[in-house]
Amino acid sequence: MSASAASAITLLALAACTPGHDAAAPAAGGAPAAAQVLRRAVDAGGMRSIDPSISTDVPAAHVLDDLFEGLTRLGQDGEPAPGVAERWETSADGRVWTFHLRAARWSNGAAVQAGDFVYAWRRTVDPRTASDYAEALAPVRNALAIAEGRMDVTALGISAPDERTVRIELTAPTPFLLSLLTKSYAYPQYEPALRAHGDDWVRPEFMVNNGAFRLLEYVIGGRVTLVKNDDYWDAAHVRLQRVVYLPLDRAAQTERFFAGDLDFTESFSAEQTAWLRSRLGAQVVSAPYLGNFVLGVNVTRPPFAGNRALRMALTLAVDRETLVRYVRQGLYQPAWTPTPPLPGYRSPVPAWAALPEAARHALARRYYARAGYNAQHPLHVELRYPTDSDNRRTYEAVAAMWRTNLGVVAEPYNEEFRVQLNERHLKQLALFHYAWIGDYPDPLTFLQLFQTGFGYNDGGYSNPRYDALLAAAGSEADATRRLAELSQAEAILNEDVACIPLYYYATRHLIRSYVRGWTSNIQDRNLSQYMYLLRSQAH
């Protein structure tokens, strides 16, 4: 049986179901519930490791957000806020940061010291640790050279002048550093626990952590239970006593929510949006998410190599508003450029985006003809995407738009994610699924994908002007000028049609009305330490 078959059945089953007595009920009263136990779902298939140096998946990142805290933590508003560091200062050139630590403690009562950060960061970039995220610390001086085995870990640009001071040296000004410091690979680690237990230090009986919760139970591929950590420096403001994480696929999350067994889901199927809203009202929550849904174009091989006109025709012929409204249930925002909207960043939306539909289609047909194609000699192209019902709907719609507006014969073709990844890296595909979730809220996380030689540049795009602008932005200390340079670079991408952006992702949660303290944020990280339950809860 496939998961999609089960989802279809669930959908039918849910359609036959009226909401449970508590499902759509508004929160009664404002008093906190006596039992502060939050039951959260995370998407199944993740949670492969909860070692902060090793973990890369989103489900584990949620758990780690509750277990550990870096120099900064994600504030309730989704912005970086003081964490273990209570204050910090930067050098004039933005390359040296000094953090002053508060009197924070580990879950065993020991003091969190500056050396714990130095130890953890060195462990992450050490090639022997074999961390997928070693490169994420690339802005730190010598991090890459160490990861490549060219330098000793002691050369890493982090030091502890005293027990309560962390000094970080960067290779270039990094305006998003405070955001990076909230991530798992920047947490401190308690060296004695690692020395005593080796890889087993992440087990509940051995783990020493410094976040708002402690690890009580960890079933691999199953339930993870956390309890409040009374040694946490801000424990006075943590109201939840217990958090239970359950890895579930999307359909099961919705089912459990209706059954009253979940308070907070990680996602729901986009196709159910209208139906869920009609039954659950304001408990269906969606907000912009730091991710794009982009169609990758391989510019190194026919038919797209050296054929900007063809790429232009295809991007012009996609009706993004229609796609978003009818295929993605109005959840997402149409995209004309790879970077999602970010505060302070001017998105270089191409002028053609404002054209009326008929004029845009006419322009698309002119480009199509200029590219050497017509009704007698149409473009035949395969459109590869990883198996997923949401992806299928989108690509079927895009193919239909191309067929109607241009006469292109496009065949959507799904395949297993790893197979597609492999073919993409080998640059065997002409058109491919190229969605990306940003690592930090900055345009660079999206724009570096198109840098010459960047490992993930699967479309093979290369433009010296683009690379030069990215390099200039990389050494720019002035944040406003830097963003302007990145915007100029992105305009070049659009001009060259390096990819075909379709829409920006949105977060999708079902959240009980009695759950308080969460806020939607672009990184979709909701720390349990801010949440609490009102008295109306059912369980």
Added chain:
Amino acid sequence: MLRFLLQRLLTAIPTLLVIATLAFVLLHLAPGGPFDSDKVLVPQIQHAIESRYHLDEPLWRQYLRYLGELARGDFGPSFQYRNTSVNELIAQGLPVDAAIGSAALLLALLLGGATGLVAATRPGSWRDQLPMGLAVLGISIPVFVTAPLLILVFAMRLHWLPSGDWVAGSWRHLLLPALALALPYTAYIARIVRAAAIEALGQPYIRTARAKGLPTHVIVLRHALRPTLMPLVSFLGPALAGVLTGSIVVEQVFGLPGIGRLFVTGALNRDYTVVTGVTVLYGALIIGFNLLVDLCYAWLDPRVRART
């Protein structure tokens, strides 16, 4: 008997070797590797990861290493769950499957057996036709339909039972998954028992028993039950295997941390050691169950015992 047992155990070894080899080869033939990701790794890190799992060695050496570890009962480290061995994963997941599987089979035997026997005592009556009609329905509807329907009724509508999750030792968490898994087997067992019991009840020694004036329930339970069990026992071997592999679906729907789920995510993530480990384990269990069935045969039927 001992010779028979030893003979069967010895033939199991080459069978397992073939299973292990096929699993190893097929998995390595699948495109994409366990550490392919949309993140780009520094080549040295990539190399460190590969050498940690011996993926940088030639395939034949990996194969020999794998067989060597297998011979020692070690399935190796999981690729997707870092710092965790496949043995640990199986030790964690197997009790879940064993609990659901045995509960499902017990339910199926009790419900199916009773229904079949009742139906056989009055062939053609409503007591025969109604349960047999339901049995056809039970056989036809796959688990991935019944499981969500059970959740819909008992968890979402009635709020009697939890919609999933696993709490060791909690019958409330066990009941729905076991029931979902048991339904098709209940139906099969009911049909098998009915057919065998009708045949047994037509035998001359039953007529003798009736002539002696014994009541029906004594005739059925004392004289007809044992021959009725023979076809049921031959069904139980594949049924045990089916309950194990069928639990993959049930685990997925109910979100249970069994080895079936592990197997599915392992295959998608190219977790070579998990997939080969679980495959070999499934193979060994199926061989073991079939052997048990043969032993049961010998116990139930003196003619089989004489041959072995």
